Amino acid sequence: MTQLAPQPSKSGLDRRLLHRARGASVFIGVCAGLGIVRTACVVAGAWLTASLIAGAFAGGRGLDSLAPQLMALAGVLAARALLASVQEAAAHRASAGVKSGLRRQALEQLMRLPSGKRHTGETAALLVRGIDALDDYFARYLPQLVLAVVVPVGVLVVMLVAYPPAALIVLVTLPLIPLFGVLIGLYTRTRAERQWESTSHLAHHFADLVAGLPTLKAFGRASKQVGAIEVTTGAYRRRSMSLLRVAFCSALVLELAASLSVAVVAVTVGVDLVSPHNSGGGMSGEAGLQTALLVLILAPEAYLPLRNAGAHYHASAEGLAAAERVFAILAETPEDAEDRQAAPAPGEPSNPNAAAITAARVMRTPLGRAPTIMFRRTVFAYPGRQPLPELSLTVPAGQTTVLTARSGAGKSTLMAALVGFRRPVSGSIAFDDTELDDLDLAAVRRSIAWLPQRPVLVDGTVAENVRLAVPDGASDPAVAKAIAAAHAPAATRTVAADGSGLSAGEAARVGLARFLLRVDLLDPPVLLLDEPTAHLDGDTEQAVLDSFAPYRDQRTVLIASHRAAVRAIADREVDW
Numbered sequence: 001m002t003q004l005a006p007q008p009s010k011s012g013l014d015r016r017l018l019h020r021a022r023g024a025s026v027f028i029g030v031c032a033g034l035g036i037v038r039t040a041c042v043v044a045g046a047w048l049t050a051s052l053i054a055g056a057f058a059g060g061r062g063l064d065s066l067a068p069q070l071m072a073l074a075g076v077l078a079a080r081a082l083l084a085s086v087q088e089a090a091a092h093r094a095s096a097g098v099k100s101g102l103r104r105q106a107l108e109q110l111m112r113l114p115s116g117k118r119h120t121g122e123t124a125a126l127l128v129r130g131i132d133a134l135d136d137y138f139a140r141y142l143p144q145l146v147l148a149v150v151v152p153v154g155v156l157v158v159m160l161v162a163y164p165p166a167a168l169i170v171l172v173t174l175p176l177i178p179l180f181g182v183l184i185g186l187y188t189r190t191r192a193e194r195q196w197e198s199t200s201h202l203a204h205h206f207a208d209l210v211a212g213l214p215t216l217k218a219f220g221r222a223s224k225q226v227g228a229i230e231v232t233t234g235a236y237r238r239r240s241m242s243l244l245r246v247a248f249c250s251a252l253v254l255e256l257a258a259s260l261s262v263a264v265v266a267v268t269v270g271v272d273l274v275s276p277h278n279s280g281g282g283m284s285g286e287a288g289l290q291t292a293l294l295v296l297i298l299a300p301e302a303y304l305p306l307r308n309a310g311a312h313y314h315a316s317a318e319g320l321a322a323a324e325r326v327f328a329i330l331a332e333t334p335e336d337a338e339d340r341q342a343a344p345a346p347g348e349p350s351n352p353n354a355a356a357i358t359a360a361r362v363m364r365t366p367l368g369r370a371p372t373i374m375f376r377r378t379v380f381a382y383p384g385r386q387p388l389p390e391l392s393l394t395v396p397a398g399q400t401t402v403l404t405a406r407s408g409a410g411k412s413t414l415m416a417a418l419v420g421f422r423r424p425v426s427g428s429i430a431f432d433d434t435e436l437d438d439l440d441l442a443a444v445r446r447s448i449a450w451l452p453q454r455p456v457l458v459d460g461t462v463a464e465n466v467r468l469a470v471p472d473g474a475s476d477p478a479v480a481k482a483i484a485a486a487h488a489p490a491a492t493r494t495v496a497a498d499g500s501g502l503s504a505g506e507a508a509r510v511g512l513a514r515f516l517l518r519v520d521l522l523d524p525p526v527l528l529l530d531e532p533t534a535h536l537d538g539d540t541e542q543a544v545l546d547s548f549a550p551y552r553d554q555r556t557v558l559i560a561s562h563r564a565a566v567r568a569i570a571d572r573e574v575d576w
């Protein structure tokens, strides 16, 4: 089983994030390049400012002789501003690329994993707001982190040449900033995780509440939810404030450490300037003042990027916590997801063959024409429930088999297992003589048309809903043919995702039209229909079954139904 627990990045540089993000290494290279130019600008700006002030005050030079230096200083300041905006633009571009890449990978992975117990609201919050929060990491923290390496080194080298005692003080005090930063960061990380938990919980709660609002109103319970929302939002507020508190305190600590260090440098330089013989620094006259000013201007610049990196780390903590969860999804295998959704309750049997089955999985060709389907001593189990009774069943090739077992016996579960959305905890499922676990699941799914008991609808027209049957889309005439055969509502009628706008029978017929379109266009050899006529009146049911008759020919058809009209078309009925 894959480790799903978050793995904190100790360095503040999340390697998995950079590895996953295509173009991130180019971005870091650009940041480093810009950082070197920026360091040169910082040093040049400091040197020009120092020589201007020293020239004017100690050298007594006029505006005419200082004009070239003033022009150069203006040029350096303009270049610095330009660099900052280029860096900002590059950072936002890189961040947008990383975010869309992560979203795409996560969505593709979610499509590959079996539908399970993942909460829609929580997943939506993770993929939208969570990934958006990475902006702070890529657009702010990462560039500062690169600057925090490049700028202090450049500044230290210049200070070492200009005035070694100040360089020594900066060298000794500079590590205090990252040290405090790491200590505070470790503390913040847990809080950021908790904060993200609150965000997910809130999103999940709201999504559930909105979905269930009609039912709550019908039972007069809607107003009671106000209290529950107050509790959830209260927890969210408290955690946000606690995270902000830590962020403010951390900024204060880093600011204090940097200010005290600069003060020590200033005192040393000041003392040396006043009494040059005391330290042997030889700071006197215009040159001495220029050196002193250069050191005083450069000293805060050495600490600034580190302080900024510390501050931006807090802003990026939420994005990093969300990224951990995205990585957990990306690391998940279909077996993990199934374990999560079908883990046997304590005391229930587990599937001892699971590891062997996974290891032996091989890619085979799609199913042959109308295969025989066999369930051999198959047991399904849902978490916290008694396993369903063991089932052995043969669905003969090219025939229509109707399952008439009682409600709750496991008919829908069995169909979901044939398309790989459920795995038995013991026993096996085979198409002809090949076990499902030895077949390529994607190919198996292409060979099956499945009409679930409650077809999923999306916001849009009936035609758009029907067209979802095939990945590559379908022509208007093909959609119209399927709609007519299923006696579904007009193609232009609008449908809401919750089914409102259509009666239950009409929604079922939209699902049926989608199913028939898939059969028409993909010609799958296996058809699974779960209660296809449950909401239809007798006449419509008969008309739908008549339209369906040609599709049954030469295919292995499995239908779950108790309806007499459906049972009448069966070659075989099975009850258990």
Ligand SMILES: Nc1ncnc2c1ncn2[C@@H]1O[C@H](COP(=O)(O)OP(=O)(O)OP(=O)(O)O)[C@@H](O)[C@H]1O
Residues within 6 Å of the ligand: 382, 383, 385, 388, 405, 406, 407, 408, 409, 410, 411, 412, 413, 414, 453, 560
């Ligand atoms: N997601 C789930 N979590 C927990 N238990 C489940 C889940 N889905 C189904 N079950 C349980 O598994 C059993 C079989 O359910 P299933 O829907 O397969 O039965 P069915 O024969 O299709 O029922 P019906 O004829 O009413 O549609 C039931 O007891 C049901 O409560």
